[in-house]
Structures are given as structure tokens and as C-alpha cells.
Amino acid sequence: MDTTEISPDGGSGVGVLDKAATVLGALETGPATLTQLVQSTGLARPTAHRLAVALEHHRLVARDMQGRFVLGPRLGELASAAGEDRLLASAGPVLAALRDRTGESAQLYRRQGDHRICVATAERPIGLRDSVPLGAALSMKAGSAAQILLAWEEPDRMHRGLHGARFTATMLSAVRRRGWAQSVGEREAGVGSVSAPVRGPNGRVVAALSVSGPIERITRQPGRLHAAAVIASANHLSDVLRHSGV
Structure with a gap:
């Protein structure tokens, strides 16, 4: 995966995690199409797609009835389990x-x-x-x-x-x-x-x-x-x- 793109906050030094966090942050305000994800994250379209699909596999991202990406149920489960x-x-x-x-x-x-x-x-x-x-x-x-x-x-x-x-x-x-x-x-x-x-x-x-x-x-x-x-x-x-x- 391309690691040349920089996350908006400068990043943690772990490029893939920084980009995944950027995708999740973009979905915080509501559902987004792939095009909207690309616009809001600044990631290349193939990168945004690979990350969103990978996060969906882990239930950190899901799809709504229109096929748009939304935050997934695993996030709520983790927050509840951690008591946070x-x-x-x-x-x-x-x-x-x-x-x-x-x-x-x-x-x-x-x-x-x-x-x-x-x-x-x-x-x-x-x-x-x-x-x-x-x-x-x-x-x-x-x-x-x-x-x-x-x-x-x-x-x-x-x-x-x-x-x-x-x-x-x-x-x-x-x-x-x-x-x-x-x-x-x-x-x-x-x-x-x-x-x-x-x-x-x-x-x-x-x-x-x-x-x-x-x-x-x-x-x-x-x-x-x-x-x-x-x-x-x-x-x-x-x-x-x-x-x-x-």
C-alpha cells in the first residue's frame, strides 16, 4: 500500500493506521460514498477503497442501505467493553x-x-x-x-x-x-x-x-x-x- 500520503495531523509514524484513523474520522459525521471519502480524507481513491473495505471486514465500518460507508458496530462494542x-x-x-x-x-x-x-x-x-x-x-x-x-x-x-x-x-x-x-x-x-x-x-x-x-x-x-x-x-x-x- 502506498505510504507517501500524510495524514492531516502529521501522523503517528505508522502510515496505514494513520490513514485508517482518517477514514474513521471522516465517517464520524455520517455516511459517505467512496467519492466523499476521497474528498474528505485527501487519500487516493484506491487507498481509500482498500482501507474502507478492510475496516468493513473487521466491522469497524459498515454499509447503509444505499451502500454508503458508515461507522460499524464493532466501535460501540469496544467502547462498551472498555467502560469508556x-x-x-x-x-x-x-x-x-x-x-x-x-x-x-x-x-x-x-x-x-x-x-x-x-x-x-x-x-x-x-x-x-x-x-x-x-x-x-x-x-x-x-x-x-x-x-x-x-x-x-x-x-x-x-x-x-x-x-x-x-x-x-x-x-x-x-x-x-x-x-x-x-x-x-x-x-x-x-x-x-x-x-x-x-x-x-x-x-x-x-x-x-x-x-x-x-x-x-x-x-x-x-x-x-x-x-x-x-x-x-x-x-x-x-x-x-x-x-x-x-
């Missing part, structure tokens, strides 16, 4: 407190390709029909959590994500301005939700914190009821990540 996922380790008590404060089920979502995954949840003791199961893969085209996970993406990725979405660029602009999102019957008829961003130490949005419930209880303007509580909980998780450096 500070976000998930801290989410349980925060979600439980948010559930108790709002009276609604609370969830934490991360983006994985074209889906958002429910990675933590605190359910109401009753009304399980309103719950989102742990591990559920939901669409990035609808729902307040999808709005949050897309609103702070790079412009080109955001606009690609808007294709076929139930929300618009104007709505996402409003989300960024006020710092929270709401949806009413957007993902599922009769269900509303409110979400806010959780940020990593570098300020980047790494997850969406949500509450959801039936419209008859959460109303058609759920943000008026619960935005303040959801924002406070999301900010608390962000503070945990900032202070832990994770």
Missing part, C-alpha cells in the same frame, strides 16, 4: 430525573447512518404504549430527536439529510436558534416529543435527549411544557462529558 462510554454511564440517572420531572418517557438517541438509535431510556411505570424500546432504530426523517441530530450537521450533510424529511431547513434553523426541537405526530400519529442536544467536550452534538408521550397528554405544543426541563437535562449531560474529557 461516559455518556451512557451518566445517562441513566439524568433520564430518570427527567422522566420524574415531566411525567413522560425519556430517551437518549445517537445517530448511526440513516437511523437514530435509542441508546438509553427511562420509561413511565404505566402507559408503555408510548415507550421507545432500548436499541430501537428510528428514522432520521421525522421526529424531534432527528431534527436535533441533523440541525448542527455540516451544511452539505444537513441538506442531504433533508431529502424526504418531514421537516425543512427553515425548521432546523429555528431549532438551532432556540436550542430545542419539538414534533407532533411527525414520526408516529398521536405522539409528540421534545428534544435537545447533548454536546461533547469540543461542543459538537453527540446525542439527542428527548421526552415523548401521547398528544392528549403532551399537547400539540410540547415545547411549552417540557423544553426547559429537557434543555436542563441535556446541558447536565454535556457538562459531564466536558468535565470528563470524553
Whole structure:
């Protein structure tokens, strides 16, 4: 394999690993075609392809339904095994407190390709029909959590994500301005939700914190009821990540 290309940060001296890390870093913001990988990494097309396929073999990279490269499941497994996922380790008590404060089920979502995954949840003791199961893969085209996970993406990725979405660029602009999102019957008829961003130490949005419930209880303007509580909980998780450096 060609070792003449230099990674953007100067490299570790192990060229293949540096290039593999560059590929994984490029996929951190979402799915990418081979052409997009070449553009974002600066690697030669054959090199980018060989690395992506090799990483796919080890499940560090996967493909979405459109054949684009995405981060693979092995990364999550390694993080969990190493006990390094500070976000998930801290989410349980925060979600439980948010559930108790709002009276609604609370969830934490991360983006994985074209889906958002429910990675933590605190359910109401009753009304399980309103719950989102742990591990559920939901669409990035609808729902307040999808709005949050897309609103702070790079412009080109955001606009690609808007294709076929139930929300618009104007709505996402409003989300960024006020710092929270709401949806009413957007993902599922009769269900509303409110979400806010959780940020990593570098300020980047790494997850969406949500509450959801039936419209008859959460109303058609759920943000008026619960935005303040959801924002406070999301900010608390962000503070945990900032202070832990994770």
C-alpha cells in the first residue's frame, strides 16, 4: 500500500493506521460514498477503497442501505467493553430525573447512518404504549430527536439529510436558534416529543435527549411544557462529558 500520503495531523509514524484513523474520522459525521471519502480524507481513491473495505471486514465500518460507508458496530462494542462510554454511564440517572420531572418517557438517541438509535431510556411505570424500546432504530426523517441530530450537521450533510424529511431547513434553523426541537405526530400519529442536544467536550452534538408521550397528554405544543426541563437535562449531560474529557 502506498505510504507517501500524510495524514492531516502529521501522523503517528505508522502510515496505514494513520490513514485508517482518517477514514474513521471522516465517517464520524455520517455516511459517505467512496467519492466523499476521497474528498474528505485527501487519500487516493484506491487507498481509500482498500482501507474502507478492510475496516468493513473487521466491522469497524459498515454499509447503509444505499451502500454508503458508515461507522460499524464493532466501535460501540469496544467502547462498551472498555467502560469508556461516559455518556451512557451518566445517562441513566439524568433520564430518570427527567422522566420524574415531566411525567413522560425519556430517551437518549445517537445517530448511526440513516437511523437514530435509542441508546438509553427511562420509561413511565404505566402507559408503555408510548415507550421507545432500548436499541430501537428510528428514522432520521421525522421526529424531534432527528431534527436535533441533523440541525448542527455540516451544511452539505444537513441538506442531504433533508431529502424526504418531514421537516425543512427553515425548521432546523429555528431549532438551532432556540436550542430545542419539538414534533407532533411527525414520526408516529398521536405522539409528540421534545428534544435537545447533548454536546461533547469540543461542543459538537453527540446525542439527542428527548421526552415523548401521547398528544392528549403532551399537547400539540410540547415545547411549552417540557423544553426547559429537557434543555436542563441535556446541558447536565454535556457538562459531564466536558468535565470528563470524553
